[in-house]
Amino acid sequence: METLNSIECFVRSAELGSFAEASRQLGLTPAAVGKNVAKLESNLGVRLFHRSTRSLSLTEAGERFRQEVSGGLQSIQSAIANLANVGGQPAGTLKVSMGSSFGRDYILPLLGDFLARYPAITPDWHFDNRQVDLIGQGFDAAIGGAIDLPPGVVARQLAPAHRILVASSAYLAARTPIRTPADLAEHDGIRLRSPQTGRIRSWPLRNRGHEQAALEMRTRMILSDPEAACQAAQMGLGVALVSLPHALIYLERGTLQRVLPDWYADGGSLALYFAAQKLLPGKTRAFVDFIVEQFREQRLAERFSAL
Structure with a gap:
């Protein structure tokens, strides 16, 4: 019977496309992972991977074997993990x-x-x-x-995951009133860059009546962290569109105010x-x-x- 270790080395290498990547996840050396996979191939009598100096890909037999064993491997690992509980408690x-x-x-x-x-x-x-x-x-x-x-x-x-517009009372007192989304075009915007994509996303606004409006502000600054955006808004540097969990603490402290409270952006x-x-x-x-x-x-x- 094949050892769980050899099968796990095969599955992780197949998922990650590399013995080296699999070794990092499993806490082994690349040579040990490759040796375990070679032993599995020898015992099964089939080649599971096409190997080259630059790539690692599954053979037809390897893909079929991966599909058959992956789910079972997860169940076995979960069962082992649950048996490792201490005194019947999760551990x-x-x-x-x-x-x-x-x-x-x-x-x-x-x-x-x-x-x-x-x-x-x-x-x-x-x-x-x-x-x-x-x-x-x-x-x-x-x-x-x-x-x-x-x-x-x-x-x-x-x-x-709702996003709202916020600004400091000092900023709002010194600028023209914001009564509609169109008024935002005359205000300084604190924009957020996505850490995942690097893009500055333009979120459409919506209200409780299901109306929509474009979010247009002068870009005063671009930040990559929502906490930094809240702090910049707290300093009176502009209007920020941030997720409610980030804004909530500032709103409860009274250091930020919600702008256009009937409008928000839906982030899922x-x-x-x-x-x-x-x-x-x-x-x-x-x-x-x-x-x-x-x-x-x-x-x-x-x-x-x-x-």
Whole structure:
């Protein structure tokens, strides 16, 4: 019978297209991964990969074998992970990706309660505004918005991802009033550059009556971080369009005001992403259920809504 290690080396190499990439994810050397795959090929009596100095691709038999074993490998790994629970409680390292300021403001404050409930789980939380490869980089879960679902990943919606216009009271007092979206053309805009694409996205505005309007402002500055955009707006440097979770703290403190409160931009949903497995590891299931529970108890979906 083939060892789980050899099959895992094959599956990861097939997914990533490289022994070297697979070795980094598995914590082995490229030579060890290649040796395990060669041993698997020898035992099966078929060639699984076409190899060259520049590329690694599956043979027809290799592709068929990958399709047949991938799902079973995930189930076996999940079962092993769940058996590793301590005293019947979820255990292990929990690798999660989340936005920098969002994670610090809303998820990190939950850490104490989470650890008290699940003392055998070790959080390995990554605060980064860039989208990660959930499966390829070995993450158990990720929290974010407007992410295209790759194969093998599912999303649990947490809240709307609405964006609103904000500015300081000092800025608004010194400028012409903003009563309609058309008035924004006479104002300084604090624009955000997407860390994923590098583009400056132009969001259309909409209101409760389902009317739409273009967002047109003079570009005063371009920033890549929503927290920086809120701080620049707080300094009276212009009007910023930011997601409600980032703006909410400033609004509650009174250092920013909402501009055109009947208008907002719809960015889709804020969601919790994790692997699509019938048997999730206990640590992942515990985290998913805990975050969903906290969002419900703190009414974060309502607080993050612009409506």
